[in-house]
Structure formats: structure tokens, C-alpha cells
Amino acid sequence: ATAGAAGPAGTGGAGGTGGTGGVGRALFGGSAGAGGSGGVGGAGGTGAAGAAGAGPIGGQGDTGFSGGAGGAGGQGGAGTGLLNAGGAGGIGGTGGAGGLGGAGGTGVGFSVDGGNGGTGGNGGAAGVGGAGGSGGVFAAGGAAGGTGTGGVGGQGGNGGQGDNGLAGISGPAPAIGGQGWQGGAGGQGGNGGSGINGVGGGAGGQGGMGGQGGTGGVGGTNTSTTSTGAAGGGMGAQGGQGGTGGTAGAGGSGVDGGAAGSVGTGGTGGTGGTGGNGASGSNGTSSSTTPTAGNQGGQGGAGGSGGTSGAGINGVGGGQAGNGGAGGAGGSGGDGGHHTGTTATGANGGGMGAQGGQGGTGGTAGAAGARVDGGAAGSVGTGGTGGTGGSGGNGATGTDGISSSTTPTAGNQGGQGGAGGTGGTAGAGSNGVGGGLAGAGGTGGDGGSGGNGGHHTGSTATGASGGGMGAQGGQGGTGGTAGAAGARIDGGAAGSNGTGGNGGQGGDGGDGATGTDGTTSSTSPTAGNQGGQGGAGGTGGTGGAGINGVGGGQAGAGGDGGDGGLGGNGGHHTGTTATGASGGGMGGQGGQGGTGGTAGAAGTRVDGGAAGNVGTGGTGGQGGAGGNGATGTNGTSSATNPTGGNQGGQGGTGGTGGTSGAGINGVGGGQAGNGGTGGDGGLGGNGGHHTGTTTTGSSGGGMGAQGGQGGSGGTAGAAGTRVDGGAAGGNGTGGTGGQGGNGGDGALGLTGTSGIAPTVGSNGGSGGTGGTGGTGGAGIGGTGGGAGGRGGIGGTGGDGGTGGVNNTATEGTSSAGGGQGGTGGKGGNGGAPGAGGSTGGEGGQGGDGGDGGFGAANTSGGANGLGFSGGGGGGGAGGQGGAGGGGGALGGGGGTGGDGGFGGTAVSASTGGIAGGGAGGGGGTGGAATGADGGEGGTGIAGGLFGLMGGNGGNALAEGGGGGTSYLFQVSARGGAGQSG
Helix, strand or coil, X not given: CECCCCCCCCCCCCCCCCCCCCCCCCCCCCCCCCCCCCCCCCCCCCCCXXXXXXXXXXXXXXXXXXXXXXXXXXXXXXXXXXXXXXXXXXXXXXXXXXXXXXXXXXXXXXXECCCCCCCCCCCCCCCCCCCCCCCCCCECCCCCCCCCCCCCCCCCCCCCCCCCCCCCCCCCCCCCCCCXXXXXXXXXXXXXXXXXXXXXXXXXXXXXXXXXXXXXXXXXXXXXXXXXXXXXXXXXXXXXXXXCCCCCCCCCCCCCXXXXXXXXXXXXXXXXXXXXXXXXXXXXXXXCCCCCCCCCCCCCCCCCCCCCCCCXXXXXXXXXXXXXXXXXXXXXXXXXXXXXXXCCCCCCCCCCCCCCCCCCCCCCCCCCCCCCCCCCCCCXXXXXXXXXXXXXXXXXXXXXXXXXXCCCCCCCCCCCCCCCCCCCCCCCCCCCCCCCCCCCCCCCCCCCCCCCCCCCCCCCCCCCCCCCCCCCCCCCCCCCCCCCCCCCCCCXXXXXXXXXXXXXXXXXXXXXXXXXXXCCCCCCCCCCCCCCCCCCCCCCCCCCCCCCCCCCCCCCCCCCCCCCCCCCCCCCCCCCCCCCCCCCCCCCCCCCCCCCCCCCCCCCCCCCCCCCCCCCCCCCCCCXXXXXXXXXXXXXXXXXXXXXXXXXXXXXXXXXXXXXCCCCCCCCCCCCCCCCCCCCCCCCCCCCCCCCCCCCCCCCCCXXXXXXXXXXXXXXXXXXXXXXXXXXXXXXXXXXXXXXCCCCCCCCCCCCCCXXXXXXXXXXXXXXXXXXXXXXXXXXXXXXXXXXXXXXXXXXCCCCCCCCCCCCCCCCCCCCCCCCCCCCCCCCCCCCCCCCCCCCCCCCCCCCCCCCCCCCCCCCCCCCCCCCCCCCCCCCCCCCCCCCCCCCCCCCCCCCCCCCCCCCCCCCCCCCCCCXXXXXXXXXXXXXXXXXXXXXXXXXXXXXXXXXXXXXXXCCCECCCCCCXXXXXXXXXXXXXXXXX
């Protein structure tokens, strides 16, 4: 028979709750108590043992009862039986939560198995499961019972949050707030308790591992004669692995004159985690006696931003900004307090930006606090350096100066940029005090702009500071642009310009800055400033304009390979002195393979002074083209001393000379600039219109320069036009061709001028080697045309000018002869005669080896006049003679070895005139192989002349020229005699 079941066991009681911290007693002003820890759970009750088995054969023992929470299960009952056959032991009871399982019952008798052990209960929070009970010992061959299964482990528990500190107590001796408790692992620290009656708040509790720090308590309100600041915030705890660090608690606000609490530091990020940010500093507090400054911002953890500082109050400076953690931005400086007392203190400077993490950007520097009411402005922090591979931060802008009737302040200097960052712009001056100096750019960054000068309201005028210098470009980067100088106000000197930074290796240079304009004043006007010099490859700055008769600034020179700046214009003359404008800057030399810079133009001259000179074009770099010369400035008008035009600038190697300026009031134009080697000469300036008693001619054109090796010579510049009776300027000569190159052409002669004393046309200019001579200018008023210019070696002679038309009782003038052909060149054609029956010019003589030119045809004769055409020019050695002009001119004789020219055909005679056909030219001596033929006689009209005998044949057979055909009773001309070879 089975034994009756046992009654259940009692359960253990729960653990007690942790007590709350005690309250400070008002009477004695005690501090608040700390919070108690949580109580431990009580042990669970043990389950009752199972009843023993009974019966003849041996009953099995009962199962043990389960244990209470934390208690062990009861042991199984023992088995009994007859015949020594023991019953099986009872199964052990299951352990309570966290308890051991009960032991199995022991078997009694032969071959009776012991009972199995009970299963362990599940573990409690963070508890380990209980072990199974051991099996009972077998009797008479029975097997031992198996061991029970261990319980499952419980889940780990979360850390608890720390208790908040208690608030302070009010009273004659007020109590401070209690400190917050530290959180458990992963839990948040408790907040500090609030202060009271001027007593500081409690500090924030530390965060548990990975948790946030608590916030500092607020300072107590001041109701007594003492002011104490609030306590600082707790420090953020370190982040767990891969987690973010806790944010620092904020400092409590100071109330009514006490110091604000300091700010905790952001926690460091755990492995792989982000750092926390620094907290903002608290503001200062107002007081008629002891105002407090703003607090400093907290420093950021690794990767976190620094906190912004608090603002000052009542003239006390703002707090210093916290530095950024590595890779974080610096905070901004606090503003200075408004000045309400007798002392003025400046604001603190901004914090420095921290260095960027590897590959990250450096932090931006914090801005300096604004200065209020006469104190000095705070300085500006420097931009942080970029981390490996990162960009630098920018410098901050300088603060403006402060206005004051007694002590105005200057603007602050801009902060320097970090590597690759831009320098800060300087602050503006005030009340005549100069602006701050611009910050220099970091390597590769732009310089800041100089601050403007202050408006002058006192007896002193001070100039603005200069612009910062552009920093050098990084490798392959562009150099920074130089900062502009501050504008000068009310009579002081303008600030100078910074220089453009040099380009980095492979980069472009920065441009020079523009010079500032002069300033007006009835006593001491200032000149414009000089433009800044360009960096390598950059353009020079333009000079500033003059004012009140003061000259413009000198243009900055171009950097190597860059253009020169433009000269500033002269000031308008409002006093008794006239000063000229400054000259243009010289173009910089071209870089290797680059083009030289163009010279800057001279400033315009105003009201009678001398114009500025023109710079010279820069020389081309190795393999590059030269720059062009600049144009000369025009003369200026004046009843007493008009000025001539300026000379054009000379071109750089391969560049064109500048055109000269025009004259005025009868003054001659400027001389054209010569071309650089291989370049064209400039054009001569026009003469001035004559408004006085003197007549002066214009200047001549510049001479074309020699061609470079293999290049063409430059064309000569044309002479300036002659006005109102003076002599025209002469023409320059075409430049000689370089080795293997073509010569330049001569310039055209100018036309004569009409008047009481008409002038003859100018001669054409001679061609350079291989170039064509210029055409002679036309006559006017019966004056003859100019002669054609002589061809250069191998070039054609110029055509003769046309004779002037007869507008008096006199015949028209003869035209000039064609120019002589250069060696190997053709002679120029004769010019057409003027109307009225004058003779056409003869054809020019062919150059050695060249053909003769053609004679010009006769024009109709005037009353009772005979017109005769010019003869054809003789052929040069080896060349063909030119044909005679119409009207019976003699054909030019053939040159040695050339064919004879053909006689010209007669034209109808004028009234009363008799004209015959011209005779054919004699054949030239034959060459070494084939003889030359004699020329054919011309066909007569109303009478013909004889053809001349053919020239002697050469070594081979030659045929004499045929006789001309006769008309009206004339016998036919005979043929020329043939000559055997």
C-alpha cells in the first residue's frame, strides 16, 4: 500500500526593499541621507520528503515536494517491500526558483532501483539553476537512480538607476542638495538635488558603465548676503564596447551673483563608439557689485564638440570656449558683457578647433566674443589642422573695433586658417582707428581681406591695415588670392596690398589685389595705391586711381607668366599743380612654353600733365610667344602746353609693338613702338589738328622687327596722317625675314595734301628681304605721285603713285616710276599720269634675274598737248623686258638671255598730234642653249615705226623679230635679222 501524501511546505518571504536616503532635518540643517541598497531575497522553504513505499512486494516511495522560491525540493520517499524486494525510491521534488532539486529516494530490497533525483528549479535573475538530486543507492542488485536535470540559468538583470539626491533645506543654515547616486551597470546616474537660499546644487551622479551622467543641480536662489555657485554636472561615463559615451551633465545655473557650476567632460566613446559632446557653459550672473563671468564650455570627448561658453554680463568677459575633442569643432567664445560700470573688460577668445581625426576635417575655430563699449575684443582661435587626408578648418573673422569718443578700438586680426583653410577677415576699425590685419591663409588657402579703416571723427586719420598675404597653394593647387587692403577714409594713407600666393607644385598662382583709390582732401589728397604683385602665373593688381591731381598708383607687375596690371588714372586737377598718371606695370615673363604677359596700359592723363609711360610686353617663356606692347596714350589738349601722344610700348619677343597715341593741337603723334623680334611694328600716331600758328608733322611708323628663325619679318607701321599742310611722317622699312623666312612688305606712301602749298605723295617704303616695296602715294593739285618703293631682295618693286589731277592752268604732273625689283624680283609698274597729258612713269628696272615692269598707258592729251607713255622697264639679267605703254613708247629691251619686249600699240592721236607705234625692243643676247627671239614691231596707226633688229641669237638658232605693219603710205618695217646659232 502506498503511504499517504505529506502536507505542503511553507514559502520563504521576499527580500526587503532598499530604504530611501534620510531627509536632512530643517532644525539642524543636516545633509540628506544616501539611498539604501535593495534587500536580498529570503530563502525558499524545503519541500517535504515523499512517503515511504509499503506493500508485500515493496511499494515505491512518493515524490518529494517542490521547494519554495530559492528553496530545495524535498527528498523522495524510500521504497520498502517483502522478500527483500525493495520498492523504488521516490523522485526528488523539483527545486524552487533558484533552489536544488530533491534527492531521489533509496530503494529497499533486492533488485530495487533507487529513485531519480528531482529537477533543479529555474535560476532567478542572474541565479544559477540548482543541481539535480543524486540517485538512491540500489539494494540487492537494484540500479542506482539517475541524477536529475539541472535548472535553466536565469536572465541577467538590468542595472538600476541611481536615486536622485534630495533637495537642500531652507533655513538659517540652508542645506546643500544631496548628490545623485551612481547608476548600476548601464544605468543613468541620478540628478543632483537643487540647492536653496544660495547653496549650490548637488553634483550629478556618475553614469554606470555606458550610461549618462546626471545633470548637476540648480543653484539656490540668493535670499541672504552670500552667493554661492551651483555645483558642476557629473562626468559622462565611458561607453560600453561599441557604444556612445555618455553626455556630460550641464552645470547648474548660478543665481544672483554666484559663480555658475563647471561643466563635466563628455565621456570617452567605448571601443568603436562615439565620444560625447561637451556641455555648454552657463551664463554669468548679474549683480551691481560682483557680476560673474560665463563659465567655460566643457571639452568634448574624443570626436565630440567642445561646449559653447556662457555669455558675460555687466562688463565681465564671456567664458572661454571649450576645445573640441580630437576631430571635433571648438566652441564659440562668449560675448562680452554690456558695460554698466566704470571698467570695460574684453570678451574671451574663441576656442581653438581641434585637429581632425585621420581623414577628417579639422574643427572650425570658435568666433571671439563681441566687444562691448570700449574694451578690447577677444582674439580669435586658429582653425584646427586637418587630420591625415582631411581638410583644415577656417580661421574665424576678427571682431570689429568699438566706437568711443575717447578710446576707440581697432578691429581684431582674423584667425589663421588651418592647413587648407581660409584666413579670417579682419574686423573693421572705428573712429579713425585702422582695421585689423587679415589672417593669413593656411597652406593652400586664401588670405583674408584687410579690414576697412574707421571713419575719421577726430583730429587724426590713420590708414587701414593691409590685406593678408595669400598662402602658397598645396601641391597641384592654386595659390590663395591676396586679401584686399582696407579702404582709406578721409585723408589717411590706404593700406598696402598683400602679394598673391605662389602656386603649389603644378598649381596656378594667385592674383595680386587691386590697389585702393586715393582719397580726396583740400589739403593732402593721397595717391592711389600700387596693385599687388601676382603670384607665379597670376595677374598683377590694377593701380588705384588718383584724386585731386595726384597720380594713380603704379600697377603691380605680373607674376612669371602673368599679365601686368593697368596703371591707375591720374586724378582730376582741381588745384594749381598737374601730375601725370603712373605707368602701366610690365608684363611678367612667360612660363616655360607660355605666352609673355601683356604690358599694362598707362593711366590717362588729365588736364595738361604728362601721360604715364607704357610698360614693355613680357618676354615669352622658352617656346612661348611674347606679349604685345601697350598702346601709347593720346596727347592732351591745352591752350598753353598741349602734350604729344606717348610712344607705343615695345613688343616682347614675337609680340607686336604698341600703336602710338594721337597728337593734339598740332603736336605730333607718338612714335610707334618697335615690334619684338619677329613681331610687327606698331602704327604711327596721327598728327594733331592744327589750331595754332605752328604746323608739325606726324611721327613715322615703327620699323618692323626681324623675323625669328624661319619666321616672316614684321610689316612696317604706316606713317601717321598729315593734317593741314605739314609733311607726312616717313614710313618704316619692312623687317628682314628670319633665316628661312619671308621679308615684310614696305608700307604704303601717304597721299599728298591739298592746300595753298599742296604736298607730293610720299614714297612707298622699301620691302624687307623678299618683301614687296610699298606703292607710292597719289599726288594732289597737280603734284606728282610718290615713287614706288624698291622691292626687297627677291621682292617686287612697288607701283609708282598716280600723278595729281591738274586743277590749275598747268599740265598734270608726271607719275613716278615703279620701284626697282629686288634681286630676282619683278620691277614695279609705272604709275598712271595725272589728267592733262603728262607722261606716264617708266616701268621700274627689273631686279637681277627678275622681269621688267610694264609701262603705264598714256592718258588723253590736253589741248595741243602730246602724251607719251613710259617705256617698259628693261629686263633684269635673265628676265623678260616689259611691254611698252600705249602711244608709241619704246618697248624695254630684253635682259641678257631673256626675250625682247613687244612694242606698245599706238592709240589714236589727239587733235593735231601724230603718234606712231613704238618700236619693238631688241632681243636680248641668247642664253647658253636656245637663242632669244627679237621683239615684234608695234602696229602703227597713221604711220608706223620700224621694228628693231632682232637680237643676236644664242648658241642655237634664233629668229629675228618681224617688222611692224605699216599704214597710210608708210613702207612696212623690215624684219629683224636672224642670227645663226
